Amino acid sequence: MSAVQETVTTAPGLPEFTIQGACARIRLNRERYLNRIEPDDVPALLEMLERAQDDPAIRVLVLTGTGRVFSSGYHLGDLAERRAALDTQPAGEPEPPQATSPFDVLLERLENLRVPTICRLNGSVYGGATDLALCCDFRIGEEGIEMFMPASRLGLHYYRSGMVRYVSRLGVNAAKKLFLTSQTIKAPEMLRVGYLTEMVPAGGLDAEVERLAGVLAGQAPLAVAGMKQAINELARGELDADALDARHAASLRSEDIREGVTAWHERRKPVFQGR
Template identity: 30%
Template sequence: MKDTKPIQVRYEGEVATILLDRPDRANTITLQLTIDFNDALDELERDPNIACILIMGAGEKHFCGGADLREIENMMTEEGVTGDPRRDFIRHIEEVSKPVICVINGAAMGGGCEIALACDFRIMSEDAKIGLPEIRFGALPGAGGTQRLPRIVGLAKAKEMILLGNPLSADEALSAGLVTAIVPREKLLEAARDLASKLADKAPFALAAGKRLMNEALSIPLDEGLTLERRVIRDMASDEEREEFRARSAAKSSVYAGIFSATKAKSN
């Protein structure tokens, strides 16, 4: 019997993948999906063995097609389309202290695009599309699209995307600065894992502090931001945490040096 959970969480070393697992419904968002998504993020936040999170859609056609229209009324609140009444799951992505990479392996439309906008990095398949088409149906993005998109691509491009409702190809998304990289479909997951591995090598306390500071940078005055920056960097880790990270980095460097020496000796 098929597991009917709307998401799956998969682990590979220090990287966890949240898989939107409703391929027969274009991985669209339901109330249960938002609840399970929030629970997964909470669990991964607490897990000291996880350094980076990937978000991906099941199947090959869709990353996420937005909200499941059969459940849209269940997910509406006075604040908009937030899903889980306990917490806005898209906002939760931004609030998680660990870096989140969106692996756009298919069409990312409406809420799917809004999930991507909340992630720290976006890597896109060459044949995928991304957009906010709601205006075509007399609606507007209701899960942060009108606020996050201008911050990422600029006001003019955001107006073009939202007010015309036309999706972008991967090349157009890269040119607009909407995605970090585009790669062939067969190399997409490899590229995402490579980026995740590079992030996992960094100090977790510095990643968390940097993410927080940059997320707040555009919503507070510069002087306030500079004060916050000094305070957060000063307090972001204990002496023990800093020493532990230095020791871990030194150990990894020794391992890499040993591998390099062995490889060099073998080649000679």
């Protein structure tokens, strides 16, 4: 993926955003705090995702962190603020419906991004950051990393969308172990339960991420975006069958399928234009 790199400048500590060829990269940038995600990070990350969503030249996005840990999670001060808000509610009144937090919005936007996403787990991952990584389509990490979800240890009932993601992507047994015990699991088990899509030896992370990013960037973008949407909907039990059928029919009329079939017969690499 050799091309001129464009870097979007942000304030110190905020995530970094770069574009190189067809690949956009987001890097969490609070190494001193183990890349803890702060409230100020969320609008910056949302803006970066919008940039990746709207730029047709971008075909894949890589999310990673700085230093030895991918992220220690979302800041716990948010829990204290929400608890304080409930404490001010008059006695006897029904609890208000749970409001969608900005972090929830971020996770949903990442999960449903048009382009395929790779989480480059530069290190271990904890708390809400485990869900951030789970929103990505692929998660690649080295064999020495670990993860844990401390919700039950904190007394927190996790939010709905996160539980749906864990169960639909990892299965009931893995979700129960992670949520109900707050136990740390190591990379081999992360791979076994499907949290990691690839586990690589120490020193092999960048090569595998670049390889996969190159593969994804070379696929037909309209087909990839449509099938990603369908797979996510199927996993959540929310399939819009009519929309899937419409995308299938549109692909049969696209220039991409003409190029793909021609390249197949000519035994060359296709060059897709996304139309």
